[in-house]
Amino acid sequence: MKLSLAALALMAVSVITTPVQAQDNAPQSLSFSGHDWRIADDNASVSTYRGREALTFAGRAWLDTADFENFVAEFDVMFEPAGFFGVGFRVQDDRNFEDIYLRNAYPGTVDALQYMPIINGVSGWQIYTDARYNSAPEFEAGQWVRVRLVVIGDTADVYIDDEPVLHIPDLQRDPASGYFSLRATESSAARFADFSIREAGPSDAIAGRYTPFDREGMPDHLFVETLPDTLITHFTVSSVFEENRFANALRLPGDAIDRLSWQTLEIETNGIANLARLAGRTSEANTVMVRTRIHAEATGLHELRFGYSDRVRLYLNGDFLYAANNGWQSRDWDFYGRVGLFDSVGLPLRAGENELVAVVSETFGGWAFMADLPDRTGLTID
Numbered sequence: 001m002k003l004s005l006a007a008l009a010l011m012a013v014s015v016i017t018t019p020v021q022a023q024d025n026a027p028q029s030l031s032f033s034g035h036d037w038r039i040a041d042d043n044a045s046v047s048t049y050r051g052r053e054a055l056t057f058a059g060r061a062w063l064d065t066a067d068f069e070n071f072v073a074e075f076d077v078m079f080e081p082a083g084f085f086g087v088g089f090r091v092q093d094d095r096n097f098e099d100i101y102l103r104n105a106y107p108g109t110v111d112a113l114q115y116m117p118i119i120n121g122v123s124g125w126q127i128y129t130d131a132r133y134n135s136a137p138e139f140e141a142g143q144w145v146r147v148r149l150v151v152i153g154d155t156a157d158v159y160i161d162d163e164p165v166l167h168i169p170d171l172q173r174d175p176a177s178g179y180f181s182l183r184a185t186e187s188s189a190a191r192f193a194d195f196s197i198r199e200a201g202p203s204d205a206i207a208g209r210y211t212p213f214d215r216e217g218m219p220d221h222l223f224v225e226t227l228p229d230t231l232i233t234h235f236t237v238s239s240v241f242e243e244n245r246f247a248n249a250l251r252l253p254g255d256a257i258d259r260l261s262w263q264t265l266e267i268e269t270n271g272i273a274n275l276a277r278l279a280g281r282t283s284e285a286n287t288v289m290v291r292t293r294i295h296a297e298a299t300g301l302h303e304l305r306f307g308y309s310d311r312v313r314l315y316l317n318g319d320f321l322y323a324a325n326n327g328w329q330s331r332d333w334d335f336y337g338r339v340g341l342f343d344s345v346g347l348p349l350r351a352g353e354n355e356l357v358a359v360v361s362e363t364f365g366g367w368a369f370m371a372d373l374p375d376r377t378g379l380t381i382d
Contacts (some may be wrong), residue, residue, distance in 0.1 A: 120280035126366030
């Protein structure tokens with residue numbers, strides 16, 4: 001039975017939170033392919049399967065002894081037609097690393113393969129959705145599939161059965177050496193075999209080529225060249241606080257902003273501010289304020305186009321303007337909650353300085369805000 005992406009994303013929650021679990025549970029160490037792997041799964045095992053030594057587990061298997069910045073990693077994997085499998089690399093700690101994974105139920109579709117960074121324990125699959133980070137390879141459940149990952153500098157290539165299936169031109173974390181992980185959801189029943197990893201040598205190179213998914217019928221936001229040049233390029237972002245602090249506020253208390261600390265955050269190359277870059281979140285403290293100041297030469301109404309994840313409340317000069325929920329499954333069972341310029345609101349700007357504040361809360365999949373003022377006539381952004 002083919003599962004929806006929404007159903008698979010539910011399976012992924014346990015995988016995305018594995019870094020925290022790995023710290024809370026007592027992990028075991030298993031020897032596989034000549035390496036000792038740290039695995040917080042009591043049911044993890046190494047056994048002979050179809051004549052091969054195979055590692056089976058749910059969650060993440062961490063190779064702490066790896067220390068690679070530029071490398072080539074290869075392995076075979078066999079999986080069921082559900083769930084996820086993938087790799088984490090350049091791991092700085094269990095909450096900060098690069099991540100590539102395949103959704104087993106979606107071969108040949110735009111949802112088949114995705115890259116994202118994990119930053120401060122927060123995944124970003126709702127943020128990195130354009131054609132640079134996703135591809136549509138074919139692969140077959142129930143058969144051994146060979147995966148090869150080449151990482152050099154700020155770029156990476158992914159191969160399946162020796163075919164290039166994804167080229168990532170700009171890895172979102174700074175290049176750094178780090179350890180490695182394999183990943184599998186419990187539903188995928190993935191088995192890994194014949195793993196190897198080595199330093200990239202003079203003969204290794206980034207091919208930079210693959211067959212991307214067909215643009216016909218795809219929304220424009222999947223293609224970075226469609227970004228408007230009127231995007232707001234940076235924000236000031238507050239320290240983290242509990243979501244219910246301003247849950248029903250029709251006006252921001254005057255002292256609310258003063259009690260918070262603030263940092264400047266630039267948008268990503270896809271136009272989105274990844275709020276996790278400044279801080280992690282907990283179930284109690286999962287909300288920040290995202291602020292920008294707009295100087296208007298005259299009083300007037302201006303359209304603001306914006307995107308966010310997961311939930312937002314917009315305030316202009318302290319007054320409530322808009323609230324909505326864009327979280328995964330928040331609108332229907334198959335709603336992804338991907339971030340793009342899908343919403344708009346009228347800003348009643350007054351002559352002089354105006355302060356726009358977005359109160360943004362995160363649960364799962366990406367903590368983000370982006371904004372565009374299509375008509376900048378008479379406006380200056382601080």
